[in-house]
Amino acid sequence: MRKLIRKLQQQSLRRKLILLFSFFALVILSVNTLIFSRFGRMLNQLGGVYESNRQLNELDSVITDLQASIDEYVSTRSFDSIESYYDNEQNLRNHAETLNNEASDNALLLAEKNINGLCHSYLELAEQTVDAKRGRNVELYAQLSEQTEKLGAQIHTYIYSLNNELFKSNSQTYQRVSQSIKKLELVSVAALLVIILASVAIISASMAMIVKPLNRLATAANTVASGNFEIDVLPVYMQDEVGVVTRAFNQMVASIREYIVKQRETLERENELKENELRMQNHLREAQLKYLQAQINPHFLFNTLNAGAQLAMMEDAKRTGELLTNTAAFFRYNVRNSEDATIGEEVRLVDNYIYICNVRFPDEIHYEKDIDESLEDMKLPSMILQPLVENAFNYGIRNLERHGMIELEIKEKNGRICISVWDNGRGISPERIDEILNSPHPAPDPRSSSSNGVGIRNLLERLRLYFENDVTFEIISEGAEMGTEILITIPCIKG
């Protein structure tokens, strides 16, 4: 049984349904066949109930006919009558053969036996009568004819009595069979009803068994469709299409889950990589900054200058002392080892630088500044203004035959700080401006390597890093010998 169930579970859904419906069709067909066979049997019984009466009547007729043919032969001795006698005699013999010849306690069968015996005696007597007639023994055939007639009459009586009894018995049988047919009608309806109800119940149960995994699958699919992949693995009981789909679904959910985990891991790894990269960039920038700062951080020079300034003061060389003090202040600013500064500090550094440059190149630089004092405490990265002024001097007005001029202006405009460094020097071509500002890898700035200052690019990058890109930087030059203006706007951050 278990083996059969297991085998059934392995069948396809289509085959299972075909098997199920075929089985119940077969059951209903069998029950119908059984019922029909019962009805057929009973109708046959009903039809054959009075068969025995009919046979007896036939026997009775045969005896009558035989007696008539004997009488005719005895009186006419015609060829037709003897032929008729032989026919009827054979007929009676055949009929007698069908009668019971055993002693039975059944009154009807016993009567049949007696009729059988009487018929045989009758046949013998008839034969003797015919023989006597043939032998023309008048006295004998007259006597035998009378005996035959008498015996025939007795057989008729016997048949009549048996017929009556049989009719009574057959009537009872008829009634019984009729009642049985009525009962069978009820039984058949009840049986069919029970079979159909049972079949419906079994088919429903089987369908539920087939549909249950489908429902489970549908529910699970809905859950997955709503984005929840955390579902239990669906059990697979059957090996049919639903089983295959369920197994594929389980596999699909597992694959999706695995894919999601992998994606998450990949994203996490990418994020980590990006973070590391950023961190590296930061470190790099920091390193670059520190490197740049290191480039302009000559401690020794600063200390020496300080000592020189003190010596000049002691020797009363006032201008030398002032130069050394400014130079020392210039380098002290670099030694500060601080990333940010105030606008005031930056402006003072520019002042120191201009003083030094004026000593080195007398009357070459005419410097003017217009500073909003309220902005002196505002923060910005260190070493911003001095390199701009240094660039303006080195590439703008140095060795200029005409009168060189540098202007520094710091104002507040629309809540932002506007820094302008202007010179009336040689100017910059638009191509060079574009290269400085936009090229990812600009050609090495000759000014950044050859000067003591910090390159424009470095300056711009530091500003962007410091103010998180909230910086505008413009280089304005109207052409050769038309001077250059660098305009920077930065947010106001109080120091």
Added chain:
Amino acid sequence: MSRQKREDKRIRRKLLLLMPWACIVVVIAALLWYQGTVILSKDNMEVHKTYKRHYALVTGGTDDVFWSSVYESAYAVAAEHDVLLERFGYDLAVKYSKDDLLEMAIEAGVDGIIVEGDEDERTIELINRAVSQNIPVVTILSDCSGSMRQSYVGVNNYDIGQNYGEAIAKLIGETPSSKLNVRVILESKEADVAQNLVLLGVRENLEKYYGEGSIDVTSGTISEPDDFAVEEYMRDTFLDRAQLPEFIVCLNSITTQQAYQAAVDYNAVGSCKILGYYDSESILSAVSKGIISSTLSVDTEQLGRYAVENLNDYIETGYTNGYNAVDMKMIDREKAAEILEQRKEQ
């Protein structure tokens, strides 16, 4: 939910699933079974027993109660020996005479015949024909001494007469002052030697007690041996008070019943004493009430048994007893009451 409950639920579910299957099996089984019962009850002719031999009991048209009793006992004995005894022609639509029935039994080819004998020539001829056709014949109750019958089972008719004579003498007592009449009722067809012997027995016995002439023993003959003729005869007898005998002797149960019925109807109980035949319930009841003075009882069980056994012996061995006497007794009022009581208890 506990494990036990889950298990219970699972079993319940399984049972619920099994129920429709069980219904289908039960319905199919019921349909198969139903067919079987119809076949079994279809034809009562299929349920019967067959026997190795078939005997016929042929009796006269009267005294049905007596012969029924004989047949019952004989049938039982025959069945014990795997023989079927048929009361030949009993159920036929036409009432045939004893001789016709005997002839029909011979023509039907039975294996043996038990017949109530008489001395009629035709009876003798038929018995001889049966024997010549190897059908053994046993006469019963009354013999057919002139025939080739194999055996006779019955009572000595002269003894019957003697018994009646004894009973009448007992009722008369001492020699009566006037002449008394005793009438023995005979059947015309069977007014043969056997009945005459009874009459002789009565007469001789009474002469022994009272001498010749004091008791007039006569016979009354019923013309046709049927119930109506007997009733008619009794009516005539009891209506004619002047000719009404003091004693009526009946030689069969029908005559006995009709006689006591007439005695009651015509208020002749006591004035005409009835001596009956056979011990049926109604006769015994009449005896116990004094309507019938006494009744002669022949042992019907012995009659039937001996007849069947004699036929069996003859068929199986070729020999049998030529004569078997059966017991008889007179039953008076006291005995009748006793017998009735005993039968009631049984």
